[in-house]
Amino acid sequence: MAIHNATWRDVDGERIVGTWRPAFIRNGGSYFLTDLLIYADGMVDCWGLETLEGFADKLASKWVVTDVPEGTRVSAHHLGSWKAAEPHFYLTPEMLLGEVRDTVDDLNHRPNSTARCLAALDIFLAEPTEPNRAAAREAYEAIPEHLRHYALGDMDNKDHPLKALVYGPGSQIELWNGEALDVTEETLAWALEYFAKREQARQDYADKKPADGPTEPVETSIVIEERVFPRGWPEDPGKMALRNECPAPILIGDRTYPTVTHAYWALAVTDEQRRAEIRAADRTYDARKIAEDSARHENWPQARVAIMTRLLRAKFQQHPDYAEILLATGATRLIYHEGGSSFWGQHGRDGRNWMGRLLELVRSELAAGRLDMPI
The missing domain is CATH 1.10.357.40 (YbiA-like)
Structure with missing residues (x-):
């Protein structure tokens, strides 16, 4: 997500913070590479300010698109134009809408879909009942698909331990390389041990005192x-x-x-x-x-x-x-x-x-x- 790209707009003297990420806009039969401007008040500028619901309509009407057909000419204003050859795109409109919703949460310092999933997982780990597993699974599936493997911040294991727990024994999960993995009792034991170690590491980090003291003043300025x-x-x-x-x-x-x-x-x-x-x-x-x-x-x-x-x-x-x-x-x-x-x-x-x-x-x-x- 593009949360570190900072922008804003002024509304009645109030500054509304925002960010942006690239996307395509289809205007008539032409495609343009541009920036979606996403603001903390839930407005999205896609060549015109829209609410989140209005942005969803723009995706449905294919005004905002996530792919470009092969052979189509694409333009970037004041930069140039080119013809799409062997195009490959990663997002669906649903993924982009989910990412934009997460970005609005991030701009407001609210838990996004990943944070909500991890909170539901903590509840399941504390009380491993099937209803709690189902709630964690629902929260996991609410994460935009292209962001799920970042949920744990682990580039080695990706989201595999998380998927094993939320889908449970007897299920089959897809790994990052496309292979399938049967969730066995051994797989579940590995996943539980993974999260136990993760929690211990998180606690150790929180309790760690830096050798050189705090980086920020501990008292009021x-x-x-x-x-x-x-x-x-x-x-x-x-x-x-x-x-x-x-x-x-x-x-x-x-x-x-x-x-x-x-x-x-x-x-x-x-x-x-x-x-x-x-x-x-x-x-x-x-x-x-x-x-x-x-x-x-x-x-x-x-x-x-x-x-x-x-x-x-x-x-x-x-x-x-x-x-x-x-x-x-x-x-x-x-x-x-x-x-x-x-x-x-x-x-x-x-x-x-x-x-x-x-x-x-x-x-x-x-x-x-x-x-x-x-x-």
């Missing part, structure tokens, strides 16, 4: 918001100490700057007089405005991340109390609000949050410095 203090910064700024405009004089070279923001903008400009004005600015806002009206280093966009990293290191090395505040944030994600820059900050989904990431880097360096190891 911390947002470092912009704030204005008309009466001056509080004596104990708390997590606001992580802001670049927090009063924390830092020595860079032979000059002291009132804040990281002052230092950053002073280093950005080329004129020494302007640097002095920025360093002496009463507010970080004024420092930035002076820099905006000044000539900056030509390669500043390339160097700015490294410069900011050095400034943050200096701040937390020269202010151990603020370093403790940073370390107290643990291993969680830091989201830095920066209204004037989508590069340094993040608001909702927008922004690259480089400042948050650099604070996490410096936090990690501070923690590493406390480890008893030669690094």
